[in-house]
Each structure stands twice: as C-alpha cells, then as structure tokens.
Amino acid sequence: MTSDSTDTRTLTGGCMCGAVRYEVRDFPAGKEIDGILCHCKKMNTMLSFNVQGARKNLHVVQGEPKTWEDPNADSGKPITRAFCGTCGTALWSTPESAPEVVFVKAGALDQINEVKPKAEIVSRGINGQLNGVDGWLICHIVASMLNI
C-alpha cells in the first residue's frame, strides 16, 4: 500500500476476476473524482465512463493486463486500451495524443461510488446524434479540443 499525504490519495481498481489490480497514486485529495463520459465514433463498443489521471501515477500492482492498440482514435492517433485477458474487463486507455494522461475506466475503480459525472466528450463525428444524459451533464466537449 502507498501512504497518502494529506494532499493526495491513491485510487485503486481492478478487473472482475481479480487477476489485475492497479493503483493511481498521487490523485488530488479533498475534491470530487471527476468522471468523463466519452463517446467516440466507435460508440457502439467504446462508450465509456472514465477518470483522468497522470499516466506516471498508474501502477499495476497485480497481474498483467493485455493491451490493444486502437489505430484509429478520433484524434487520428492511436490509443492503447488495456483490459484483463481473462475476464475481459476494460481497465484504462492511454492516448498517444496525450502522453501524460491515462483514462481509467470508472467502473473498474474501487471508488466508483465517489465518481461524480463532470463532462461528456462527444467527437465531431457523432456530435448531434446524442442528446447526453439528462440531469447530470455539466458540459459537452469536442474531443479534438482536448487533443485526445
């Protein structure tokens, strides 16, 4: 376990079968964990609810996730998607266009009940086809504006 300072905390998570466990260290403490609902052109398979962290703070503490490099993210650059090779749980994504960032799948976090919906990313390719989720969306962001 990592001991947290008063300014940071460690988020923990893992897959359904327990083979892969990870930590996101040095996450800001004392604030809500912002969730990002992400739609991309592949929304039928890639609709996801994420928490953004610093990639350098992501540490696998058990098991070894499998990865798949998606060559065609909406940014036009690849994005690597990590998942459990045993149970298939999606774990996180690391976009080449934002090398310091990791998007951890909120559903795999032990702190999922603390994740507050904050933003929705709608790519240009599908903008207008989705109306968002009533009641909890704060903003809509065009993915290309975030360079992801």
Ligand SMILES: [Zn+2]
């Ligand atoms: Zn698993």
